[in-house]
Amino acid sequence: MIEAPPEERVRDRVLFAADVVKTYGAGDGAVAALRGVSAEFARGQFTAIMGPSGSGKSTFLHCLAGLDVVTSGTIVIGDVDITGLSRTRLTELRRDRLGFVFQSFNLLPMLTAEENIRLTGRLAGRDAAETWFDTIVDALGLRKRLGHRPAEMSGGQQQRVAVARALLTRPEVLFADEPTGNLDSRSGAEVLGFLRAAVDSYRQTVVMVTHDPVAAAHADRVLFLADGTIVDELAAPTIDAVHARMREMEG
Secondary structure, three states: OOOOOHHHHHHHEEEEEEEEEEEEOOHHHOEEEEEEEEEEEEOOOEEEEEOOOOOOHHHHHHHHOOOOOOOEEEEEEOOEEHHHOOHHHHHHHHHHHEEEEEOOOOOOOOOOHHHHHHHHHHHOOOOOOHHHHHHHHHHOOOHHHOOOOHHHOOHHHHHHHHHHHHHHOOOOEEEEEOOOOOOOHHHHHHHHHHHHHHHHHHOOOEEEEOOOHHHHOOOOEEEEEEOOEEEEEEEOOOHHHHHHHHHHHHO
8 A cells, every 4th residue: 555645644634642641630649641642633534542441542532622631742633733722712613623422422401302413503603504414314313303302212312313413513523432332232333333434425533432342343443542652553443353452451
């Protein structure tokens, strides 16, 4: 395979982190969650982040997404260095340019599925094109659930609503933190299948933290963290290959 020249890789890069350090506490009680982590994420790429408990994987995702402030280092989304932004600007950037899917569905219980899906766009002051709304709703099989509130839907249906909400504004990056953690295997497979399809069909960039090798096998690559550093990368992951690497790390 011929590698793209550096300038082309930079044009295609939507997110990168350079020498990111995250330390909690100070003095003798300081705990280093990230120790100089660097990584790049390309447009239309699905990256899974894995590692043992306490490896720093969720901290890394939260720093990448501007949900946590780095101690030092640089994180750039598009052409914006988010490490220098105020709280207000960070909030605006997350609302306008990023999408989020979490283990807990984070739907507003008093709103219908349709109202939850449209919420982020309306908070940002822009409604999505109806054709794009229809595309997402139909691809996720939510057409018959649009008038239902979260309590009237299964966990899998609620998570599909959360995915639809995250994708409606066509975010530069969609961050997913254990998105199948509260789902049964069938519902989880449906959600992962659509994330994969969003990457393949719409060039969506997805960065996902997971502990599940089955989920990781949907990605284009897996970054493995241990003790706050990236220790390995696996391209075109399979379930068996991910299992084997995790066993080595945890052994």
